[in-house]
Amino acid sequence: MMVLKTIHMKEWETVKLSDYDNATLQELLDLQKRNIIKTSLTNEGILITANSNVGFEANQSFSLVIEPKITSLSMMRMIGFLHGFIPANEENLAQLGVGENSFRDLLILQWLDLVEKLSAQIRKKYVSVHNNEMYIKGKINLKELVKQGVVTERTPIEYQMLQINQPLNQVIKSGLLYFKKESNNPFIVNKINLLLRTYTSVSTVPLSIKFLDGIVSRLTRLEEAYKIPLKYLSWLLTVTGIAQGNRLGKSIWVNMNSLFQNYLTKVFNVYVPEFQFMAEVSNRTIFKYEDDSNPFNKAPVSIRPDLMVFQGGKLHTIIDFKYKNLIENNVSTSDLYQLSNYGLSIGEGKINPIILYPTMWEVPDQVIRVNISVLENKQQIIVRGVNLMELERLIESGRYEGIVGFAHGMLRDSM
CATH class of the missing domain: 3.40.1350 (Trna Endonuclease; Chain: A, domain 1)
Structure with a gap:
């Protein structure tokens, strides 16, 4: 098995690559076209200069890792504040280990934590009905309504039911499967497998930024719990390249x-x-x-x-x-x-x-x-x-x- 060269750098840093072939040069030029790096040819090799983009990308020739100058945890706290969630604590982050994929897995872990909290709410709100299908029900305070004279104790009440196999849960499951396929971290994969148990009866949909943003804009009050996980998923899919046509799952870039x-x-x-x-x-x-x-x-x-x-x-x-x-x-x-x-x-x-x-x-x-x-x-x-x-x-x-x-x-x- 061929071991790929890893180019490791900090934002705004310049490194020299002396040993390269034509395929490596073309991949670097592609990154330059996408404004990830700048390159220049010298007699001693290729000079690679990072800018404000940090992240990770793997291709057939090499892996490129550009780390932020601030700590990854500080960066996650910025992202968490921006998107409305509290990042995973340092103990959870330590389980990711060290490696070229750790930055990408760190971002994914935040979403998995949001899905875990959402799944716990789903288990509380959904009740089993016939044929092991799952439905969500709204809660009605019958006693309070009787006090207000809105209904009597004999008024028939119909609960609003919603099947679990619906677009919001389909997107969540599709996101879980997407990141499971592209992650090499066993901690991430195991966490995804555990989360997928809640979505056994849910089908999947093609991941699309346009579709995802559309359903987020139409969320009702009863679906408010989905807002932060879906908005953060939309951002994650953007920085992993779906919106730009990059290699799915092999690229994740955040513009600092x-x-x-x-x-x-x-x-x-x-x-x-x-x-x-x-x-x-x-x-x-x-x-x-x-x-x-x-x-x-x-x-x-x-x-x-x-x-x-x-x-x-x-x-x-x-x-x-x-x-x-x-x-x-x-x-x-x-x-x-x-x-x-x-x-x-x-x-x-x-x-x-x-x-x-x-x-x-x-x-x-x-x-x-x-x-x-x-x-x-x-x-x-x-x-x-x-x-x-x-x-x-x-x-x-x-x-x-x-x-x-x-x-x-x-x-x-x-x-």
């Missing part, structure tokens, strides 16, 4: 920049309700072709700030999320042009845009002055580190006031 942005945006929405937030809203009013000088009939150029922050209907600041090490590295010229333009156009030069970047400890703000003589107000760009370890600690401990203070600190428009 998007995760960082979505995580903080949710923190702001939850803990600072006095502000209003508009994420990635396209503005086509700033750069428009002149009607008499647009021979190719082109549409206005769109600008799309990551996050606009309003208070009392008035623009408070504009935020750009950069998942980069801005302690050791300078802000790029293109990032400064972009954010300064947002401040001058949307903010009319009257606000100080903010760049938020991840850190593991408290760091002071960096302030960049925009020297444009025609500005009435001297604009500044604030480069602010987000201490992810401190935010994680506050969320884990449930310190509401601490999180509120943290969020306000990130949104202040001055040092």
